[in-house]
Amino acid sequence: MSTSPQDQDQNQEPNPEKEEQKKEEVKEEVKEEVKAEEKAEEKEDKPEEKQEEKTTEETKEKTQEKGTKNEEKKEKNDEAWGDFIYNPRTGEFLGRTASSWGLILLFYLVFYGFLAGMFSLTMWVMLQTLDENVPRHQDRVSNPGxxxxxxxxxxxxxxxxxxxxxxxxxxxxxxxxxxxxxxxxxxxxxxxxxxxxxxxxxxxxxxxxxxxxxxxxxxxxxxxxxxxxxxxxxxxxxxxxxxxxxxxxxxxxxxxxxxxxxxxxxxxxxxxxxxxxxxxxxxxxxxxxxxxxxxxxxxxxxxxxxxxxxxxxxxxxxxxxxxxxxxxxxxxxxxxxxxxx
CATH class of the missing domain: 2.60.40.1660 (Na, k-atpase alpha subunit.)
Structure with missing residues (x-):
């Protein structure tokens, strides 16, 4: 069957309902594209935030580690000073045992006792040569003023x-x-x-x-x-x-x-x-x-x-x-x- 030109013109007349549907479909497609772009941007931004969070967490961990290390050092120093003053494991006081302290004190006692004896002896010998009434060496002139x-x-x-x-x-x-x-x-x-x-x-x-x-x-x-x-x-x-x-x-x-x-x-x-x-x-x-x-x-x-x-x-x-x-x-x-x- 052949159609007349009039029928063709009728078929080609616009349908307003269909056009509105098409517009709505286009709007929805645009919205979906916008949403997709936003999601893509969010995905791109999230790794930076994650990196920042990671760095903050790492710094916190490092500071905590430093704090613990400093505390450990302080404890070790305190223990070292305590051990230096008195070490209960070895029985040392100020780095020496009782026998070591006894030997060194005995040495200095003998040493300084010997020096004191020599000084006393030389003073005694010198005093034997002096006259208590007349000075041995007179600095003053023999002629009076x-x-x-x-x-x-x-x-x-x-x-x-x-x-x-x-x-x-x-x-x-x-x-x-x-x-x-x-x-x-x-x-x-x-x-x-x-x-x-x-x-x-x-x-x-x-x-x-x-x-x-x-x-x-x-x-x-x-x-x-x-x-x-x-x-x-x-x-x-x-x-x-x-x-x-x-x-x-x-x-x-x-x-x-x-x-x-x-x-x-x-x-x-x-x-x-x-x-x-x-x-x-x-x-x-x-x-x-x-x-x-x-x-x-x-x-x-x-x-x-x-x-x-x-x-x-x-x-x-x-x-x-x-x-x-x-x-x-x-x-x-x-x-x-x-x-x-």
Missing amino acids: LVIRPHAAEITFNRSDPSDYSQYIQQLHNLLQQYNDSIQERNDLCLVGEYTEQDKEEVKKVCQFKRSRLRQCSGLPDTSFGFTEGHPCIIIKMNRVIGLKPHGDPYINCTAKRDSPLQMQYFPSEGRLDKMFFPYYGKKAHPDYVQPLVAVKLLLTKDDFNVEQTVECKLEGTDLRNNDERDKFLGRVTFRVKVSE
């Missing part, structure tokens, strides 16, 4: 102000306490002008030097030692030297460094240092010994007041040196005095 009291290189005061010179007076009184007549009367009367040699005597006698021998500078008739009048007393003494026996007739001579001479008085007369006070046998053999003194009273006039006076005192009349420029106190002493009204 001179010192003054009041102990000051420059004596400055106002004679009308007692507080200005009270310190000087006190120094002189303190020096002369041991020279009081009541104390010196216990000592021996020695021969004037003769050495008092006592080498063979165990107990050395002491020659008398009474304070009253200084007369106006003794502090007895004038307790101010002339400072009130402006005529101060200066006491000079010679340093002690063991075994010293000065030759000749030693005395003290003072001079003022100025054009005109300065009037002075000496006590004892002429400033003599008698030989009976020599030799000196040392502090231990001669504990009560007192060296002789010489007092010089400076008779200053009104013209001398408010002017600084330089005075030099020397040890004269003997073989002892008094002009050594390297030591200005060897056999001499220099001081300055300034008195104001």
